[in-house]
Structures are given as C-alpha cells and as structure tokens.
Amino acid sequence: MACQRGEGEDGRPQVKKFDGFDLPTDGPMSSRKHGLIHFEHARYWHPEDEAFVKVYAQLGLHRYNLLEGTNIQFLHLKSYNRGMNCGAAPYYLSLFADCPDSGRTLPFHALVSENRIGCLDISVPIARPRCSEEQPRLCRPTYTCSPLPRWPSSEMFAQRRFYKLNEHELRNTDWVRLYLDLAHSTCHRGMTESQLSDFYIEQVAIRSLSDADPPSLDSKSLVVYMVYKDLAKDRLGEPCYRKAIIRRVYEESSRSLTFQGKHWSFSEEKEKKKKKKDKKRFALLKKRLGVCGAWRLGIDVYRKRGIRSSSTTR
Incomplete structure (x- = not known):
C-alpha cells in the first residue's frame, strides 16, 4: 500500500494511506508516483480496449457474490490502475454494479493480481463495495504454483x-x-x-x-x-x-x-x-x-x- 503526504487538523505533516483504487488529487501524474498507470473509461466499453480487463472486473464481483451470498450484476467499468511493470501486474478496478434486491447502482472496487503472464494464474484478494467500511485483511495470500x-x-x-x-x-x-x-x-x-x-x-x-x-x-x-x-x-x-x-x-x-x-x-x-x-x-x-x-x-x-x-x- 502506497502513501501520500498531507496535513492533519493541527497543521502537522501527516501520511495518508492510498489503497490503489481512488487516486490522490495531486496532479494528473499522481498515479505514476505510486507505481501505477491510470486508465479512464466512458460509460460503454470501447472495442479497442482489452477484453480481459472487463473479465477481471466481472471476476471481482463473482468473488464477492461467492463469499457473501449475494447476486450483484456487472454494469460497466469506470476506471482502473495498473502496475507499471511489464510482466504480471496488479489491477485496481473501479466499476459499477447493479444490486437487484435494492434496485440501485453500486460503486465497487476489486483487486486482481497476476501471478504469471501468458497463462491463467491470478489471485483476487479484494472485492468490496466502495462505501463498505470493512477493510481487507492485512495477511497476504500464500501463493503456490502447483501443477x-x-x-x-x-x-x-x-x-x-x-x-x-x-x-x-x-x-x-x-x-x-x-x-x-x-x-x-x-x-x-x-x-x-x-x-x-x-x-x-x-x-x-x-x-x-x-x-x-x-x-x-x-x-x-x-x-x-x-x-x-x-x-x-x-x-x-x-x-x-x-x-x-x-x-x-x-x-x-x-x-x-x-x-x-x-x-x-x-x-x-x-x-x-x-x-x-x-x-x-x-x-x-x-x-x-x-x-x-x-x-x-x-x-x-x-x-x-x-x-x-x-x-x-x-
């Protein structure tokens, strides 16, 4: 988790946590300061965009539904931040989902981490509504590459x-x-x-x-x-x-x-x-x-x- 410098109520310097989803508003290149590249999307998915990013967003909702017993449906991807490394990278996805029970649109966050590139080998450690007060567990998944x-x-x-x-x-x-x-x-x-x-x-x-x-x-x-x-x-x-x-x-x-x-x-x-x-x-x-x-x-x-x-x- 990256950090951002700011000021507290007493005027003293304070470190604010940045979880990779919502970018700090300190200029258009702020994402690169945290080792991420920001991609913004319109309401509808463009054909020139990679289909796998949309699949990643749907996978995040699937994880939430599986663990919480809900039936939230994917609407569209708003934006995502990708790791700057050339190979396997983390994807911090901001999307919108439809909640059939309440009939309202729900902003959502999902993190998909690639373990290897060129094959299916990924982890989904975070999937949560944006307004959720529940924080992700700090323990890291123990990744094993078994055949x-x-x-x-x-x-x-x-x-x-x-x-x-x-x-x-x-x-x-x-x-x-x-x-x-x-x-x-x-x-x-x-x-x-x-x-x-x-x-x-x-x-x-x-x-x-x-x-x-x-x-x-x-x-x-x-x-x-x-x-x-x-x-x-x-x-x-x-x-x-x-x-x-x-x-x-x-x-x-x-x-x-x-x-x-x-x-x-x-x-x-x-x-x-x-x-x-x-x-x-x-x-x-x-x-x-x-x-x-x-x-x-x-x-x-x-x-x-x-x-x-x-x-x-x-």
Missing part, C-alpha cells in the same frame, strides 16, 4: 467425487462462462469479446478439492473440467473441439481466491500422444540397436513413407 491435475478418464468421471452439470445448470450458472472467457483472455490478450463469444460450452464437470465435502456449485475450492466448441473453426470445417481445466482455490486466512487453468484442442492432444508414442518407440530401438542403428531405421521408415505418399498422389 494442474490431468484430464480424468471416462471411468473417473463416473465416480462420486465428480459432479456433471445438467443442461439447466450449464446455461444458468454465470461463472461457468466467465471462467472459460478468463482462461482464453489471460492467455491471449488480444482476444475481443466477439471472439470469446465463438466458444460454445457443451459439457462441464466439477470436483471439490476437499475430500470431506461432496462436489457442488457452492464449493469454494474446486476444479472445473470443460468440453466446448470453437464455432469460428467449425464454420471453416476445421477441428473445433477443445478442453479446459480451471482450478479455484479459496484461502480462509486472506479471503483470497486463486485461479489457475489451461486449455487445448483435441487435435493438439492427439499430436502430443503421437509424439509420446514415437519417443517411446525410439527409446526401445536405442536399447536394441544402439543410437546409430535406431537413427538409420528411423530414416528408412520416413523414406518409405515418402515413397508411398508420392506414389499415391500419382
């Missing part, structure tokens, strides 16, 4: 520790779509909202990270498995089916949510399996024939394949 789980087999999906969403839950659970947009927009910063809308979710299963609790949509720490379709590639007649894994971890001490995830296509998965098989075969050949013998045999096989492919084309 994501593998994609389960069909037999594993049939087990009780997995829960498959039905059609109604799939279409009416807002955070399912949000998580898929988050996985893509964090990996590909240039993606637009129209490109994100080309992904059609077909199947979703969840698994609770706590063995004591059965998996449910209300679980705070869970793993989400998605099968979805890239409609843009489908229109071109290309392979279009994809998979995604998103892990959500809640830390009680800091009230922080951490998200990690990855996505890939079925064709990429087949190619990896093929390369893995080729490596195993070559390793066996090395044991039997030695390095030189294995390379010679491999070259002969590729030559024969080339001759066969050329003869078929004729």
